[in-house]
Amino acid sequence: xxHIDGDAQAPVSPSTPMIDKDTLFRPxxxxxxxxxxxxxxxxxxxxxxxxxxxxxxxxxxFAYVLLVDFKxxxxxxxxxxxxxLYFWVFTIVxxxxxxxxxxxxxxxxxxxxxxxxxxxxxxxxxxxILFIIGLICRCDHRILxxxxxxxxxxxxx
Numbered sequence: 001x002x003h004i005d006g007d008a009q010a011p012v013s014p015s016t017p018m019i020d021k022d023t024l025f026r027p028x029x030x031x032x033x034x035x036x037x038x039x040x041x042x043x044x045x046x047x048x049x050x051x052x053x054x055x056x057x058x059x060x061x062f063a064y065v066l067l068v069d070f071k072x073x074x075x076x077x078x079x080x081x082x083x084x085l086y087f088w089v090f091t092i093v094x095x096x097x098x099x100x101x102x103x104x105x106x107x108x109x110x111x112x113x114x115x116x117x118x119x120x121x122x123x124x125x126x127x128x129i130l131f132i133i134g135l136i137c138r139c140d141h142r143i144l145x146x147x148x149x150x151x152x153x154x155x156x157x
Contacts, residue, residue, distance in 0.1 A: 058092075061085055061088070062085060064081060065079070065081050065082050065085050069081050069082065070082075089128070089131055092124075092128065093128055096121070096124055099115060099121070100112060100115045103115065
């Protein structure tokens, strides 16, 4: 009976190259420039600087929306830049949830306790809560009417 498994080895002669099994299953090597590019972007310093630059861009967008492009929602509704800002804050909230949820093999209570012990996480939570309060005040028509149409010094109009 013949074996068709491929386990049977052919006779090896000095001219037959020896093939190692590890060589067969090793993934192909990336080109040098690709591996260096990957090392650069996954380095901790690059990641930190990227986060800092993106946070400053977020602050610039936030200042632009508040100082220049802030329209009452009753008249025209939020501008495109404001929607971008809302999405950006949503991604920041998702990142904070990810930081809390994936802290290892701890219980939820331990993860939350570990997350809250960091001072920067407390600042992040405070900033997110204040943003949400501001958004609620902006979207609530009664608060907006009281702020915009309130008579100055008791005189109407």
